[in-house]
Amino acid sequence: MPKPAQSPGSVIPGMRSIRLKRPHYRRDYYLGYLYLLPALVMFITFFIYPFIQLIWLSLHEWNGYDAKLFVGTLNYQNLFSDKIFWLAFQHNLSWTLAAVFFPISIGLFLAILLSRTPMRGKVFFRAIYFFPQVVSSISVAVAWSWIYNPNYGVINQALDLIRLDQLKRGWLGSSQFALPALFIIWSWIQYGFSMVIFIAALEGIDEVYFEAAKIDGANWLQQLRYVLLPFISRPLTTIVLTTTIASFQVFDLVFALTNGGPGRATIVIPLYMLDSAFTFHKIGYGAAIAVVLCLFIFLFSLLLLRVRGTFRE
């Protein structure tokens, strides 16, 4: 006997499901597309199309004026033996590793302070802590160039004060310290993001779990590990992902303050990409750098989401 057709939404076998939603007339189809049209046109013209163009350009040799010359994967081959590219990659990578540790730890510390201690003025302090996130990065660069100023900057003045003058230096002009100095500025901007995400996660934890842990004699470190961590592991992966992507896109501060120097001490991938394309007029090569950057970020995202998936099981 053939089984009666069963629609997925029905509870009683054989009975046609009753759809509570309005029946879909053809009119809806065209209406859906109509509402979608402006967003889709903008998105395709200024996002999808340029992205395809980018890949297309990366397969050519082009100086921006003459005819494009199709060279296949030559740009990519050159890229892999390009020492400057690998240096920039190395800078971005160490930037990422530091970024996953410092701004995120500061963010977590402040989030705990704001949402799990009996302090006053929580909304007020949260607003102050988050403020660096909204300041224009070039304003930030100007402010910090003053802080790092070799003669009058806060840092060197402070070193004077505690009689450590031999440590004084032009921080952004030193090939050894320029990259860490830039990273500190960036961390000052960046921690606020992880802080607000952590706050949202922490406020969802029921106090009962902490009380239970305390009764069981857990110290604060154990509470952190066994109570807090499971609750924040999901937002944590989100933050790690976002921070990594941001680390590989670092541009504004570097461009404004050191422009890759001194020498090549602070060159990063986005800067090298624009330099190749617009300073050295190797558009195809710049495009290839951009594509490799996209690929790397894509693969990393995939990997991280996979790791998160296995942890949850």
Add this chain to the structure above:
Amino acid sequence: MSVLKVSSVALFSSPKRRLQFIARSMFYTALAGAVSLVILIPIYLTVVTGLKDRHEVVANPLGLPAEYIWENIAAAWEGGNFDRYFVNSIMVTIPTVTGVLVFSTLAAYAFALLSFPGKEKLFKVFLAGLTIPLGVLSIPLFYLMNSFKLLDTHWALILPEIGISMPFGVLLLRSFIQDLPSEILDAGRIDGCTDWGLLRHIVIPLSRPALFSLLIFNFTWSWNEFLLAVVLLQTESARTLPLGLNFFRGRYSSNYPLLMAGATITFIPVMIVYILFQRHFIKGIVAGSVSGT
């Protein structure tokens, strides 16, 4: 309010306990205050240095100005062309934000409440946009804008910024509209609302918090956008504030008071918006990141 506070208040069994609680509360509040002072040092220095005399900056780099030189702001505003940069920033930011709000509301409505073939696939296309680092688009966008003959105009920034903002805007608004109580939407339909009426009279008023978050988020982003501006605006007259400030820095690298006055002019508008609406702002960031993954 955290759960901890409530339970602790309920647990005050003795005056000693209560005193302990108050002491802890004071300790943490003082700690928070100290942290905020450290965080605000760069902001403080920017504003204060921008109001100092050139000689005082060297003699007294850290303290409050002995004499407030408001002329610095005026000098940067007129002499440094910040008036023009300011107007440019407004002329770029307002159309961008308007476009993003209107287009993503319409698209989010379609994705949340209408049905049409290919809906899921199209939505995935928008989602994929979130995985691409935006800076990489600057090279092809330069040639696209060049072929449109739009380089060095406001449109060179407005159009790409709208296009680039679509994934985040659509995603944020769609998840909000989807969570609206269906009873209200059904009631509207029963009363004979068309889709347009439903959108105008029910969905938009109810989505005001999400729209507001998107507005503020996008305003700040567009106001501060630098990489695209560097590539797409080459002439002096087209520069937006961050770009203008950077060029200004190259020219007056030793005149710190003027430079700081320029930096202050650049971040003050965003700061005002932030002070007025910071809750919405933070909500927007959290909502965007949580729905993003």
